[in-house]
Ligand SMILES: Nc1ncnc2c1ncn2[C@@H]1O[C@H](COP(=O)(O)OP(=O)(O)O)[C@@H](O)[C@H]1O
């Protein structure tokens with residue numbers, strides 16, 4: 001690999017990565033945010049190393065960007081992609097106090113840190129304070145650039161605490177005033193988690209917390225977004241918890257779903273104003289459908305229980321292609337990309353906020369930034385009501401259907417196109433989402449697999465009639481049909 005390794009002026013000790021490697025090999029795959037689950041890590045290479053505290057003191061602190069090398073699975077297939085790059089904040093001490101026990105990475109046996117204990121420093125208040133201070137002052141440390149929106153004040157001395165919920169990244173809350181999301185798997189390019197909230201803030205959209213500061217790096221001429229600081233919505237509960245609480249008490253959630261539909265439409269309208277939109281004609285829809293079919297085939301390869309349903313699911317995609325072939329067009333725009341109840345926060349005043357514009361973390365950045373029909377987000381939310389109903393302790397007949405209908409009503413009330421008026425489009429995107437969820441659950445939470453599989457059975461059973469004798473897209477030789 002010809003990647004240049006960047007070292008800071010506070011240089012990190014030579015051999016640092018080699019001394020950490022045996023510990024990282026065990027620790028990294030156990031992290032919730034590790035994206036390469038199911039494949040062994042065969043080695044690491046350093047992309048950038050920055051000492052944030054002077055080495056040689058009683059405590060060390062290193063900001064590392066490391067590539068985790070893993071063999072490619074056939075499902076991921078060619079073309080070869082670079083190994084995933086992870087952002088790590090590694091603390092180093094003689095021993096860990098009990099309160100830092102959950103942060104333990106391990107005890108180093110050789111190399112420059114021999115005899116030291118290393119840990120995930122995001123659990124430790126001091127390193128987190130240091131990050132906030134760097135953002136507050138717009139610091140430049142080695143390859144790291146801390147930048148801020150000059151319009152918002154960042155007070156110093158806010159007390160940090162790491163959020164310990166299941167996340168794709170890691171977030172630290174500062175005194176209930178700000179929340180810093182440190183991206184864990186980082187990729188070069190414009191990151192929608194910063195790009196979209198900033199664009200929405202410029203539009204004056206108050207459904208999304210506006211980024212206050214951000215952390216970047218320029219490596220081998222390529223920009224990386226490493227973290228985003230934004231206002232913390234105090235006292236908020238996320239839509240997932242609210243829905244489950246409502247279900248447990250037998251409470252109606254339709255009014256909340258309707259308000260959420262309105263919030264989604266407002267965000268879509270602002271995004272369509274802020275960033276370019278495009279018309280999807282036959283060729284573009286064909287590309288979208290090809291992507292859906294490829295994802296279905298990859299999913300069926302990876303998750304065998306999906307295979308019997310593949311032909312019926314495919315017909316939902318073929319039906320969309322047929323509509324496009326007959327001349328239907330759709331407008332595409334930038335969207336959230338991974339909208340679900342957990343990405344919606346309701347503040348005590350009752351206002352809904354949307355967060356986490358990163359898109360589906362497993363998709364390439366370029367794909368996540370492509371304009372999409374806004375129904376992609378709508379489909380994600382509709383799936384989420386179904387997830388909540390399936391996760392309830394007691395059956396709640398009709399609950400998901402009522403929420404789904406109310407959400408669509410709210411969406412249309414606030415100026416969005418009622419998704420129910422375009423059932424073929426909605427079915428294709430809902431099917432695509434359910435397939436994504438099957439893969440996601442198989443990889444991250446196998447116990448949850450029955451939830452999207454129930455939707456797969458429903459979608460397959462409701463599938464449109466058998467495809468026409470001449471398929472809209474002839475089967476591609478690359479795509480094995482299970
Ligand atoms: N602005 C915010 N205010 C309050 N809580 C937030 C805010 N942003 C995120 N959170 C909390 O942090 C959690 C993780 O944030 P999210 O952006 O979804 O991270 P990830 O991409 O790692 O899933 C959310 O589920 C929510 O509980």
Ligand SMILES: O=P(O)(O)O[C@H]1O[C@H](CO)[C@@H](O[C@H]2O[C@H](CO)[C@@H](O)[C@H](O)[C@H]2O)[C@H](O)[C@H]1O
Pocket residue numbers: 166167168169240338340341342356360361380383384385387388437440
């Ligand atoms: O929030 P993330 O960006 O990490 O999104 C990923 O994880 C989600 C789960 O935490 C996953 O969402 C799926 O499970 C939710 C319930 O936990 C449910 O509400 C969603 O509808 C369902 O898709 C999401 O797909 C994944 O990208």
